Amino acid sequence: MTFHVMLIPTLDCPSNCSYCWGSKKGSGMMDIEVIEYVTKWLENFKDESVHFTFHGGEPLLAGYGFYKKALPMLTQNNGYENAGFSLQSNLWLINDDMSELFHEYDVAVSTSIDGPKELNDFQRGKGYYDKTMAGYDLLTSHGVNVSFICTFTSHSIKYYEEVFDYFAKNGYNIKLHAALPSMRGDNADSWTISPKEHGDLLVKLFDKYLENLDNLSIKDFDHFCKSVFIRRGTLCTLANCLGSTFAVGYDGSIYPCYRFNGMPEYVMGNVYDTPSLEELMDTDAWRKIQDFNDFVDEDCKKCRYIKFCRGGCPYNGINSNIEHTANAVDPHCEAYKMIFKDITDKINKEFLTGSLGIPGMPTPNKSVDSTKKKASVMDLMNKL
Numbered sequence: 001m002t003f004h005v006m007l008i009p010t011l012d013c014p015s016n017c018s019y020c021w022g023s024k025k026g027s028g029m030m031d032i033e034v035i036e037y038v039t040k041w042l043e044n045f046k047d048e049s050v051h052f053t054f055h056g057g058e059p060l061l062a063g064y065g066f067y068k069k070a071l072p073m074l075t076q077n078n079g080y081e082n083a084g085f086s087l088q089s090n091l092w093l094i095n096d097d098m099s100e101l102f103h104e105y106d107v108a109v110s111t112s113i114d115g116p117k118e119l120n121d122f123q124r125g126k127g128y129y130d131k132t133m134a135g136y137d138l139l140t141s142h143g144v145n146v147s148f149i150c151t152f153t154s155h156s157i158k159y160y161e162e163v164f165d166y167f168a169k170n171g172y173n174i175k176l177h178a179a180l181p182s183m184r185g186d187n188a189d190s191w192t193i194s195p196k197e198h199g200d201l202l203v204k205l206f207d208k209y210l211e212n213l214d215n216l217s218i219k220d221f222d223h224f225c226k227s228v229f230i231r232r233g234t235l236c237t238l239a240n241c242l243g244s245t246f247a248v249g250y251d252g253s254i255y256p257c258y259r260f261n262g263m264p265e266y267v268m269g270n271v272y273d274t275p276s277l278e279e280l281m282d283t284d285a286w287r288k289i290q291d292f293n294d295f296v297d298e299d300c301k302k303c304r305y306i307k308f309c310r311g312g313c314p315y316n317g318i319n320s321n322i323e324h325t326a327n328a329v330d331p332h333c334e335a336y337k338m339i340f341k342d343i344t345d346k347i348n349k350e351f352l353t354g355s356l357g358i359p360g361m362p363t364p365n366k367s368v369d370s371t372k373k374k375a376s377v378m379d380l381m382n383k384l
């Protein structure tokens, strides 16, 4: 098992994406001493491997000097020598030194682009696309693996085919996001898409994905299918993330996830106090997320997808009612049901037509399958 620690050097960000729900101008900046205490906190915390993700705001605002010290510190911590690293950034501040360092530490980088330049800059701001793609070119020239997050908004959803074709044509691997409302303000509200729109989008994109399996990977569909097969969520949104994910803010505060970063009522502790798991569990912030899990156990108990959905994301569920209490599942439940149904219907159809195989084994009737334009769910499973 691997647990996940998100490190948030700052919530500040130089870009001004219209629908951003998470950044905060003028936020403080993490001192390298916080990383030193992260290693102390984790020393005897869990007997599992750890994956660190640098997130923001914009994590590259911390600068080369921060990462030059932080990456070796985090790998030299007792028991976490095999730590993995990811970074989520708009890449505007990347340079040769950072690219080399990220290559040396095998940091998996993800950036955000919402499709072709004109569409992207309409919702993320003029000049965004060119700056981010310059960063992409620099990092890939240093051998760093870069993937993309594509956010669908009330605007870009109208152009979903163009957006898909853009990523497929360029062979970029992506993760999909639906624009979300924020707990911190209402600027993002007009950009959000409804659960029904989200579900329709997922079903349509999944068909396009199966027609283009050789051209790109869409992580969400890989996880949705895998989760249906093994009947356990393999993506945080489809699993119980409490206790397997933590986020550390710039001042050392520990949160359940980066989505709660900067919200005092979700602070579980601070790395300077090196709290044990038991101490974090004995906090109001932990209990709020546990309340969500308890609500899901009751409210979703008759749902056929509960084992690999687990009520979706607690942040979305808690944020969906004005009191921010745990009395609702993730409102995108409707979208999850639509895509899970589509996947299971496809698997059942493949079973009935005899094209279902076992992952890792050659697909039966391969000679027939290879002439099909659209791949099957089993073809996707065999690819993973």
Ligand code: SF4
Pocket (backbone or CB within 6 Å): 236, 237, 238, 241, 242, 245, 256, 257, 258, 259, 312, 313, 314, 315, 316
């Ligand atoms: S709160 Fe949501 S985004 Fe964060 S780890 Fe949990 S499921 Fe994932």
Ligand code: SF4
Pocket (backbone or CB within 6 Å): 299, 300, 303, 304, 305, 306, 307, 309, 310, 311, 312, 329, 330, 333, 334, 336, 337
């Ligand atoms: S699909 Fe909806 S009802 Fe089913 S487990 Fe997920 S959130 Fe609950």
